Amino acid sequence: MQQTYNPDERMHIELFLAARQLPNLEFFSKSDPYLELYYSLAGQQEQFLGRTETADCNLDPNWEKTFDVEYWPDLTQMLRFQIFDQDRMGREFMGETQVTIKDILQYKNSLIQLQIKRYDKAAGSLICKAVLFKESNHSVQWQFCGINLKNMDGIFGKTDPFLKFYLFSEGVWCQIHQTEYIKDDLNPKWKEFEVSLQRLCFNDENKKFKIECLDRHEKGKNNQIVGSFETTIDEIFNKNVDSFQLIQPKGGSAGTIKILNKKRIYRANFDDYIKQGTKFNVIIGIDYSSNNGVPSFPDSLHTYIEKNNIYLKALNDIAKVVEIYDIKKLIALYGIGAEPHFSNYNCNSYQTLFPLTGDFQNPQVIGCQEAVNAYQSKLRDIVVKGDLQLEDFIKYVQTVAEHNAGKLIYTIAVIIGQEQITDLQVVQNLILSGQKLPYSLMYVGVGEDEFKDIKQINDLINQQNPPIRNNFTFYQYQKELPSSLLKKHLLNDLPKQVVSYHQ
Template identity: 70%
Template sequence: MQQIYNPDERLNVELFLAARELPNLEFLSKSDPYLELYYSLQGEPEICLGKTETAQCNLDPNWEKSFKIEYLPNLIQILRFQIFDENRLGREFMGEAQITIKDITQSKNSLISLPIKRFDKNAGQLLCKAVLMKQSNHFVSWQFCGLNIKNMDGIFGKSDPFLKFYLNSDNVWCQIHQTEYIKNNLNPTWQEFEISLQRLCFNDENKKFKIECLDRHEKGKNNQLIGAFETTIDEIFNKNKAEFSLVQPKGGQVGTIKILNKKRIFRANFDDYIKQGTTFNLIIGIDYSTHNGVPSFPDSLHSYIESNNKYGKAVKDVAQILEKYNMKKLFALYGIGAEPHLTNYTLNTYQTLFPLTGDFQKPQVEGYQEVANLYKNTLKQIVVKGDFQIEDYIKYIQTIAEHNAGKLIYTICVILTQGKITDIKIFYDLLIKGCKLPYSLILIGMGKNDFTEVKNMINILQNQNPPIRNNITFYEYKEQPIEMLQKHLLNDIPQHLVSYKQ
């Protein structure tokens, strides 16, 4: 089997969060805290990963929202937590804490307590539990119902029951799923849902997970535990157990939970398709349009005055990463939008597509260093001219992909461009038309353009209704460690391949 880079083999951390002894900023009740998580890496801009739900009237919240983050052991990944009290006037700052992901994972049981600071004063403790998650092929789809659930609302109403599911990680129960609640019903039937065995029990069919049944109170305040039980996948599927007694914390049965429907699901992943013999075809396209600047000037992205210009660096970096996807390390290189004067290439007029080797029958070179050399050695033989028109290149790629549709060949296509695409509407239509073909398109932005048009186009593609297969990735090129560039460029390839196969 070919040894290739597989993003799915990387470690993914799921972060579970709670706080204790938060300051109360309210006068007549308790604060309603929520948490915002900010992430930064190696000098890159800080980004917000999202926020938790608001814990109503609670100074010791266990937030249900968790955060999934890729773990890069060799890089510094900084997490900054900010906690706010939500109120009618907006929000009020309650405190913040900061730590690296590595510090959490290296703590005992990957659980750490951080001091929360509010204007340099102590403001409680933040509990962070990190769970390392791997990819899973195995899922379960099931539906639960309740029978004779204990009424927690007295004579004036009935319980509004819902279920919570918990993974046991290092003897810490981490909430991984919650059903909807059913109003005023002691015999509820919840909607069917699907969950991976990795998330439920680390793919261990004998590892126990926990299910709690709770009564929902108004606005989720002070939800009341009715009962709970523990079980395993082995018990449910191999021993065919379908009914479980709900037990109160102090003992005593308070109802029954029954599984109405259940089924196992296996989904092939990226590695499975590689093992089946899928190989990769690597193609790089380079934008030579006038928007890149005149090569005889030092500020040009194609400057041949510079010993290693912007495109030269990017071409080499990208090829070095991509060659892990081809055993023979072969790349086909094409220019887009210029007047080539290449050896053995007779069409010395403006071309929307031409091979950098000068030979359409032999467009490939071997290894990332030869890719870099070919770009550099042909730079003075190419007259930068005209706009960047992408239609012919995309049609060519899609023709190759269509030809390989019945084979175990998948094309990874890269375009390095300054982003000013004159035929972007045609580009968009072609992407829609060819979304089911076996190829991925990695669009790499060069220079200081804001790439608004490209980003808007991709956003529209990803929000089609009904949804279409997404096989395009966009990244603005930056000079950074090869591990980071690899992460950005290849993060979506497994998903693209799997979505094509399925």
């Protein structure tokens, strides 16, 4: 079986966050804190990963929002936490702290307490628990109801119940799901939902997880525990237990939780399709349009000066990544937009598409080094000319993909190019119309442009109604990036795109 890079083998951590003894910035009540999380790799630009919900009037919040981050053991991954007080006038800074993912995982139970600083003064502490997950294609879909729940609201109301689900990880219960709450109902029926077995019990059917029933109070503040119980997947599915007594914190029954319907779900993943015989063919297109500059000039992206040639470096790095998907390491190599003067393919006019081998019947080279050699040997035989038009390249790729649709062959197409595409609308329409074909299209941007229009292609795809499959990826090439990171960034979406084609 062919050896492929499989990003489904990557590990994720989920971060569970709380704070203690935060400074109170209010006069007549308590602060309403929320947290923002920022992430960065050494030498890379910091990214905003999101924010938690606001904890009303609470200086010791346990935030329910969690964060999922891919974990790379060989890299320094920095997390920066900022906490703000939300008020009617906006927000006020409460403090910040930072830590690496590796440092969290090295602490006992992957649980760390960090000092928060506000303008260089102590401002409480942040508690961060990291749970390490692997990708999983096993999940359960089920629906729960409550029967004769204890009324927590006295004679003037009824319980507003909801459920929380907890994973037990290294001595700590971590909340991994929460249902909606149902107003004034002692016999509620919650909506059906699906949860991964990896998140529920680390795929261990005998590992206990906890379900807690709570009574929701106004704005979610000071919610009251009705009762809880622990169970396992083995107990529910193999022993067919579907009713559980809720036990109050101080003992005694608080009603029954019943499973109305349940089913196991297995979704094939990237590995499954590889094992079923899926093979890959690789096509790389290189932009030779005039916007790259004349190669005889040192500032050209195609400059003859080898150490300054960004296309040469990008092709070398990218070919090394994608060649592993073909057991024979075959790469079809094309030029996009120029005037080729090869011994076996000589044109006196602008060509939107041409093989760097000079042979349309045999456009493939073997492996990264032959791809680099072909680029270098043909560079002085190409007249940089015209605009970047991608229509013919994408149509060619889609024709190949359509031809291979019934053969378990999936096409990986890569465009290495600058920003200025003159037929962008045509490109967008082609990508939208070809989303059911067995191929992925990766645009690798070279140069210092912002690539705003190309980045918006993903937004365009994701805004379609009804939703459609997204098989397009944009990546801006950075020559200083380690090859391991390039591999992860470039191919991060590929497994999902292969799986989504088959589903």
